Amino acid sequence: MSVFQNATFYTTVSELRDLPPPVGVEIAFAGRSNAGKSSAINTLANRNRLAFVSKTPGRTQHLNFFQLGNNRFLVDLPGYGYAKVPAEVRQHWERLLSTYLQTRQSLHGMVLIMDARHPLTPLDRQMLAWFAPTKKAVHVLLTKSDKLTRQQGQKVLKTVLGFLRESYPQCSVQLFSSTSREGVEEASALLDAWFGSGIDLDTDMIREAGASGSDKGTREMRRKTPNARNKKPPVKGE
Numbered sequence: 061m062s063v064f065q066n067a068t069f070y071t072t073v074s075e076l077r078d079l080p081p082p083v084g085v086e087i088a089f090a091g092r093s094n095a096g097k098s099s100a101i102n103t104l105a106n107r108n109r110l111a112f113v114s115k116t117p118g119r120t121q122h123l124n125f126f127q128l129g130n131n132r133f134l135v136d137l138p139g140y141g142y143a144k145v146p147a148e149v150r151q152h153w154e155r156l157l158s159t160y161l162q163t164r165q166s167l168h169g170m171v172l173i174m175d176a177r178h179p180l181t182p183l184d185r186q187m188l189a190w191f192a193p194t195k196k197a198v199h200v201l202l203t204k205s206d207k208l209t210r211q212q213g214q215k216v217l218k219t220v221l222g223f224l225r226e227s228y229p230q231c232s233v234q235l236f237s238s239t240s241r242e243g244v245e246e247a248s249a250l251l252d253a254w255f256g257s258g259i260d261l262d263t264d265m266i267r268e269a270g271a272s273g274s275d276k277g278t279r280e281m282r283r284k285t286p287n288a289r290n291k292k293p294p295v296k297g298e
């Protein structure tokens with residue numbers, strides 16, 4: 061049975077001191093505000109209202125932990141790029157997010173959500189550059205693919221795949237839609253593998269969607285020890 065069955069809300073965190081003990085394996089969902097992070101979590105967990113979804117950008121403002129059993133967690137992060145945030149809130153959020161992403165021992169990898177219609181924005185690129193030194197796994201979901209024709213979707217996938225191969229060969233990418241459910245099986249299989257390999261930290265199974273968007277192209281990658289402690293993540297309002 062998939063690890064995504066029986067997902068439940070676990071805790072919400074707005075202060076570093078409130079983070080749960082770093083036991084188990086966590087996968088964080090990051091991306092621009094309104095890109096579809098909370099929707100992707102709901103879709104993968106097969107639950108309508110687990111994570112809070114809204115048309116209004118900037119709705120997820122804390123780190124929300126969802127438990128999948130056996131100390132496996134999906135973590136919904138606040139979105140970046142949302143302008144209407146007071147400076148002090150932004151600074152608080154920036155510290156919370158940067159400390160979490162850079163130092164969290166139990167964080168196995170990041171799912172980076174990009175709207176397939178507007179992929180690789182400057183803030184997305186910043187996030188990739190900023191997270192890369194951790195050497196942790198990154199999988200890009202090009203979401204809202206239902207808004208594109210098949211041809212447009214394949215073109216975007218190819219462009220992003222080309223960029224990642226060139227600059228971040230350890231990252232993988234696929235099309236995804238919470239509405240049409242395109243790519244749900246593929247993403248579930250990848251995260252299943254991450255959770256499995258998070259327990260055996262030696263090997264990651266990374267599924268890279270080929271241009272066909274099929275299950276072909278599965279390959280293994282070795283994960284190196286996280287060592288990064290640098291700069292800040294992209295922030296809200298930038």
Ligand SMILES: Nc1nc2c(ncn2[C@@H]2O[C@H](COP(=O)(O)OP(=O)(O)OP(=O)(O)O)[C@@H](O)[C@H]2O)c(=O)[nH]1
Pocket residue numbers: 091092093094095096097098099100112113114115116117118119120121137138139140203204205206207236237238239240
């Ligand atoms: N058509 C379509 N709409 C989507 C999809 N995923 C999300 N949406 C819509 O996009 C809007 C934002 O979705 P959320 O999941 O709340 O986005 P978020 O990234 O969590 O946003 P913040 O919490 O504000 O950072 C909502 O109106 C969703 O219904 C998708 O795959 N297809």
Ligand SMILES: [Mg+2]
Pocket residue numbers: 097098099112113119120136
């Ligand atoms: Mg959200």
